Amino acid sequence: SIDPGPVEAITATGATPVQVVLFAVIPQVFPQFLALTFYRWDINVRMSTIIGFVGGGGIGFLLQQWINLLQYNQAGTALLAIACVVIILDMISARVREKIIS
Incomplete structure (x- = not known):
């Protein structure tokens, strides 16, 4: 949820709905959106390894194969x-x- 104060202030100056979104809504929502994006990105990187390890392909699959074949140098890499x-x-x-916070 966003603070209605900036929305009301910009609306009171006669701003169009697009200007309200650009100058009141997006600045309040953007930091949370960016934080969620990075959080999901991090989860996806970690999960791709796990999914590969159980047979989905990718680096996790290779890791599992190298461990099974006792190729610990490759697994370590x-x-x-x-x-x-x-x-x-x-x-x-x-x-x-x-940078966003400061």
Whole structure:
């Protein structure tokens, strides 16, 4: 939900409905929308590994195959790659949130 104050203030100045949305609604909704987007992005990256591990394909499938074949060097490399992707996504998310908040 959004604060009705800015909406009422902009409406009182004679703004069109499009201007109300652009200047009162979107600035209030955008940070939450962006936070949810990054949250879902992070979940999707992590879940793709799990889905692949149980047979869905992708890096998780390769990880499972390498573990089953006792190829621990390749499995370790895959785990390192997954960890790097997750860390980079977290860093990007933190920087974007920091810029939005300040």
